[in-house]
Amino acid sequence: MSAMAVAIAVGRDVPASFVDEFVRLERLRGFEPAWLRGIRRDAFECARESGLPTTRDEEWRFTNVAPIAALSFSAAPHAAVDGEWVRPYSMAGASAAELVFVDGRYAPQLSSAAGLPRGAEAGSLAGVLDTCGALIGPHLAHSAAGSVFAALNTSLFEDGAFVQLSAGTVVEAPICLLFISTLPYRLAMVHPRVLVVAGPGSQAQVVELYVSVHPGAGLTNAFTQFLVAERAVVDHYRLQDESLHAFHIGGVEARLERGGVFASHSFTIGGALVRNDVTATLGGEGGECTLNGLYLAGGEQLVDNHTLIDHTTPLCNSHEVYRGILDGAARAVFNGKIIVRQDAQKTDARQTNRALLLSDAAQIDTKPQLEIFADDVKCTHGATVGQLDEEALFYLRARGIGRHAARGMLIRSFAGEIVDRVKVAALRARLEGMLGAWLARCEDAHSGLAGPDPDSGPPGAEPRVRPGLGGR
């Protein structure tokens, strides 16, 4: 097999489990079009040559993926599909289309695209590989040049979604893509692939939801691409709430043409080890790109957000706001790179990143990275890391609001800066619910340390801590 014949540099390769999986799929993929098999082989060779990153790679300095290499992930077995899994997450009532993927495989019986207007299509990517090869092929091939995980996704994906909007098509309600991981206690991996091609002047909102129904330690290595043609407007929402034992690698890549508008909203709640890479390339004048993100992490979670905004043409704007809330011994990484190429005059790029640490053991490494080669540009960035404002907390408590409620109020207001920007009401409501649940989990973890809350303590109980009797 040609892919296997490549000489592998010493010390560099992808784990054997990935190689085994690729070989297995190669055998099963006789039915795939030749162009795709070629792309997959090329991508896999790329992946093997570079190998999984180590902390010596600048882009992975703080995120050690050794556990992914050490665990032998294998393809997810075919699961019997249970409609009940979908119910808690479904936004079918509020969406134009909802496609459900169970362990990376399209579940047509749980999916519907009935609300899409003429000119819009949404369906299984595997289902259109035969018919749309000329359109899809170049995009799939392009991604192989990206990160190792994107290349692995290209070589190993079984299915995912393909969304296409013809010129001028406006889809009012969101298009929802629901990826459900169902495997209890198994080291299974899935590589969902999403391609969204938004034609000139089209408009849509795409919501991706990644969830688990069991607390399994699977690997999701997802990759999502957007092509935003001239004057197209695409809002992307990506919510990851997988199991706290899961590994999640999520790549998002957007290319904007002249006057294209793209907004990405990334929400991370689940996962033991999470790496999100969002890359947006402004490739035509007048493009506008917004990258917002909110990540919540507790316990021993590691959440790494890397973003890259590449201004290649003049007169484009980018705005980026990321916020993180860390509790327990959670660790986070934020790396926000903005490149302004020599031709990209009159660029206006703004980036802010704030992190709120709720515990002494939580930790964040944050780094804005501006590379500016044009001389007539506005670029600003700012990063802050802090704790809950004790003065504000006391102010609220001094008005009768209990400690837990007061903390919740301040944390919600911090997260609200991002959540309030979500334009899909059903999703915003869900996020607020998830934030509430997350806070409750945090406060449970804290309650052993912080003394009883007058709201919840037994009546008449003597508070252990006496304010005014010693510095707190």
Added chain:
Amino acid sequence: MTTLLDVRDLHVRVANQEILKGIDLAVDRGQVHAIMGPNGSGKSTLANVLAGRGGYEVTGGTIAYDGRDLLALEPELRAREGLFLAFQYPVEIPGVNNAYFLRAALNSIRKHRGEPDLDAVAFMKLARERMALLEMEQGLLGRPVNEGFSGGEKKRNEIFQMAVLEPRLAVLDETDSGLDIDALRIVAHGVNSLRSPDRAFIVVTHYQRLLDYIVPDRVHVLSGGRIVRSGGKELALELEARGYGWLEEPAAEGARA
């Protein structure tokens, strides 16, 4: 029993320095007590210890509030029991809506009293009524707590909150500082309209000016961590005329009202 607050021999340290060195103070229901004194005399420390702010170490003495040990209560419980501190420096809380915050506060207090929650409509009616008392812009209700408020607006917002929460003991910590004469008159009017036989006030101030408008029953002079002189409202006038210098030597008798 008419005594609402009974402070006895209160000693407080901040960052290992003794700030209050044996305060005795008894405040009856329906009374207004003024605490005056030079900068650094411990006035704000006393106000903050009453409200339960962290960072203050009580090394001796007792505070009984309505017959209960106040120091054993968390700050939120003190508030729910009817103690209110008007902050010297009200805190800006971005992202928390003023109306939402105040309704949450009011309902925490109502719940503690066994009263039902006030719904949004009833709350807004009450809030508008009390805002009018303070001649406040209604728009401030929809803004984040104190964010972008002028100094005067912040102080008025404190008294507005007090008017909504209807405490039994209100401690005003230098509420007059930074207020122009019109704002001072409005704030004083707000306080005076809340005076009642069941409610007591402790007005902490550096200047006598506020006491022209809020006429106290008792005036105490705090100096060097002790109450060095107590008297009627005429004591404030005497301080205005003579300054604090003549009181530097402690003569701490008659502090208990």
